[in-house]
Amino acid sequence: MKNYIPFFLLIFLSSLTFGQNNDIWTAFPNKDTTLIGFKDKNGTIKIEPKFSGFTTAREFENIIAVSEEKDNKWESYYLTKKGKVVGRDSLYVFDNGPDCENEGFIRFTDRKTDKMGMFNAEGKIVIPAIYSDVSKVHNGVISVLKDAKKKRDPLGEHFFWTGGKELLIDLNNKILIKDFKSDNNLNFYSLQKSKEPSKDQTRDNFLGVDGQYYSFINYEKEFKNWLQNTLLSDLSKANLEKHSFEKITYWKEPDGWINVPKSKFIEENFIYLKLKLEELKNPKTDYFVSTDGLNQFIFESSEYDIYFNNCNESKDWLYPVKNIVINPKNEADFKQDHFHFLRTENGYKLISVSVAKDDLK
Structure with missing residues (x-):
């Protein structure tokens, strides 16, 4: 970033x-x-x-x-x-x-x-x-x-x-x-002040009482821009691994949440991941993006410490988690596919996955 x-x-x-x-x-x-x-x-x-x-x-x-x-x-x-x-x-x-x-x-x-x-x-x-x-x-x-x-x-x-x-x-x-x-999507640490509104499409502009414009990166705009231009534009195995956290956490019955190195997870599940993410390119795909913080009850090891404060609260004002939720094509099926991307100092990273069908290895 x-x-x-x-x-x-x-x-x-x-x-x-x-x-x-x-x-x-x-x-x-x-x-x-x-x-x-x-x-x-x-x-x-x-x-x-x-x-x-x-x-x-x-x-x-x-x-x-x-x-x-x-x-x-x-x-x-x-x-x-x-x-x-x-x-x-x-x-x-x-x-x-x-x-x-x-x-x-x-x-x-x-x-x-x-x-x-x-x-x-x-x-x-x-x-x-x-x-x-x-x-x-x-x-x-x-x-x-x-x-x-x-x-x-x-x-x-x-x-x-x-x-x-x-x-x-x-x-x-x-x-x-x-x-x-x-809307709680502003990155206050990206503040820029100028005489004219910023033309950056990922920023929100506000007119200050001093007549100057204050602009902040909007996390939602930033993520959607990143998703389209960085991830979905190249769904190769190398690019997916580049934009993944060092460990991927995924849900599998009956074991629950499993944590594995990203190279292993992507190698074993690449075809499935690519097909699912390819769906996001289709304008008819029913999906939405929600925002949350990193779950402290799942991500407990020391490598995640920087994403939590002294009270073990997620620092979502700096490191939000963007959750892509893909709704099923069959309206009678209530299960959804979830892809969670954590904002890190090095960009958004795929950090966890849970899918409707038990297709992950």
Whole structure:
């Protein structure tokens, strides 16, 4: 992938000067694995095991969300590397898990107002709790939603936002872009700023409040362009192997997920793979592309570590997985073929396959 110099590098570096610490602490459990603490790189215990499993951080870099029992009550808060406690009972929780720091910043929720803000690595509030929703920090910028209304679905299990204003702000809470309509497919690390809109067809352009245009690569556009011009244009064995991850994971009954070297997988399944991918050239083929993150429960070995953050969450804002789903020709058949491509620093790579029929070897 092409590298871009982050536009907000100076802001980012100045904000993280205090947060840079090469001595990352690693989580470890107590004897019965009910609690976790943290050790430094030399194995010296820095925090005795006292945090519950709700504490999801595997590594303590600058600031983490923790939960511990005190006087028969559970307390949750944010803890900095220097031992500072902030944001008691103000954890930002999504999908039953607390937030994980990114670029030295972590989100919090003001329970009184139900608004969101952000702490820096020192536990200081850098973004006040005035927003309905706040994204993680990506390349020194933050996507926020302001003055929206929260509504629950008919079952009351989930909620969604209606109305409000979408904005792009920086770490000083300065508005960069008003009416920032984002579909969660933007690569914030590809930011370019110019007087005129970018003509790159894989980019989305936004007019900033300063009159300049901010453009970002759109992952969906990028992938479709790559698929047509790089992969489907040459479905040779060599090209398919070139654009595959070092190991391919595939589903096979009754064994489940199997992980094998790409050369072995492609050699044994090339004819089938080519025929299936050839279908994508036919305009009548019924297929779609969805976006997800790498599944942490399948890709568990160390070679995948760079694609997950300190809390074992997929870093899909940098390494999305594009899933090509081919629907069956027979409408009575509900099984689909899935081809998953992981975006890596060296381009998109085929990383896993599951097919409707048990035809993989």
